[in-house]
Amino acid sequence: MTLLVPAVATYGLRIVLITLVPAHRLPAALRRGLPHLAPAALAGLVVTAVVGHAGPAALVVPGPTHLALVVAGLVAWRFRNPALPVLAAVAVAIVVEVLS
Template sequence: MILLVTAAATYGLRVVLITLVPAHRLPAVMRRGLSHLAPAALAALVVTALVGSRGATALVVLGPMHLALAVAALVAWRFRNPALPVLAAVAVMTVLEVLS
């Protein structure tokens, strides 16, 4: 029941904010913050995938995912294309999986 109420509230907020409040009517501070929303969400997903159930020690103990993230970071820095780092990380993880 709690999940249904939360899902309905989230859906309602999305509908209201998208349909009733267009982006050009938002305050300037909020519009500037919107440009940082996608990178922040992606960073949260990456950290969640990296840490998982192991806790904060997963950030310190190096593993194959750290190598994939490092390669993805270098590719992102070099090419400035959002798709290439994902492909590079998947390629590194695939090679490491095949080799192990």
């Protein structure tokens, strides 16, 4: 029951926003920001994964995760394909794990 109520509320909010407020009816300022929403959410997830329990110092001290992120960033910049950076980061993480 603890997870059911928030799940129903979240699903209901999504349905209402998608069906009753389509993107073309939003104010222009919000429409301009919509393309940046997914990358911002993904960046938040990545930072949370990098920091983990180590705290903000984990962002400064280089480690294998930073290498994987740099490689993923370069692959994303070069190929403009959403799947390739993920595959590159996973490959780097596997290589680092095997070599260490």
